[in-house]
Amino acid sequence: MGKNNMVKKGEQTEEKIVEAARAIFHEKGFHGARMQEIADSAEINKGLLHYYFKTKDALFEKVFGIAFHKMFGIMANAMNSDLPLPEKLEKFVGIYMDVLAYNSFLPVFVLSELNRNPDKFIRKIFSVSGRPNMEPFFNQVKAEIAAGRIKDVDPRKILMNTMSLCVFPYVARPMFQAIMNISNPEFKKMMQNRKEEVIELITVMLKP
Numbered sequence: 001m002g003k004n005n006m007v008k009k010g011e012q013t014e015e016k017i018v019e020a021a022r023a024i025f026h027e028k029g030f031h032g033a034r035m036q037e038i039a040d041s042a043e044i045n046k047g048l049l050h051y052y053f054k055t056k057d058a059l060f061e062k063v064f065g066i067a068f069h070k071m072f073g074i075m076a077n078a079m080n081s082d083l084p085l086p087e088k089l090e091k092f093v094g095i096y097m098d099v100l101a102y103n104s105f106l107p108v109f110v111l112s113e114l115n116r117n118p119d120k121f122i123r124k125i126f127s128v129s130g131r132p133n134m135e136p137f138f139n140q141v142k143a144e145i146a147a148g149r150i151k152d153v154d155p156r157k158i159l160m161n162t163m164s165l166c167v168f169p170y171v172a173r174p175m176f177q178a179i180m181n182i183s184n185p186e187f188k189k190m191m192q193n194r195k196e197e198v199i200e201l202i203t204v205m206l207k208p
Helices: 003-032 035-042 045-050 057-079 085-102 108-115 118-129 135-146 154-173 172-182 182-207
Strands: none
Touching: 003 035, 003 045, 003 057, 003 108, 035 045, 035 057, 057 085, 057 108, 057 172, 085 135, 085 182, 108 118, 108 154, 135 154, 154 172, 154 182, 172 182
């Protein structure tokens, strides 16, 4: 086998491991996931898994980094686009909630890390993806306010409220499911419907 083919096969194996790990972290969280289970899902032996990722922490950091890089990219692309403000917010909510649904382990992990060591965690996530530039979005909101199309509201609050409405159900998911006695498929359906609900809430909040 040529060197290029070996490199390509190695990359494919790593991608397979990462996707298997993402699915298991999504289902069971960091603490519930087991390296043997991840190896079985990736259809490799545990020794090969440890060749690529020596510890579960290292594997989780890889999965986390990919997810956060994608999430920050979505924020930047949506908020810095030339779309009108209502369409921009609708696009942001839709894609952001899709990322959360695909990586539901993220919110609880982020909350845990922010409580444990916020400065270190912030440095780590910005080293992975860089700080998103929100200034174009903030300036667009200010222009909409000046034109009288939306009420006078701090642009930072719009971003904070929008993200909070999207992410909080995933943070409190076990509590919500226990209180409302809903299954995982029912929760997933509720989150799909929530995209429109979040947009409606933000629209009402911005109405002049």
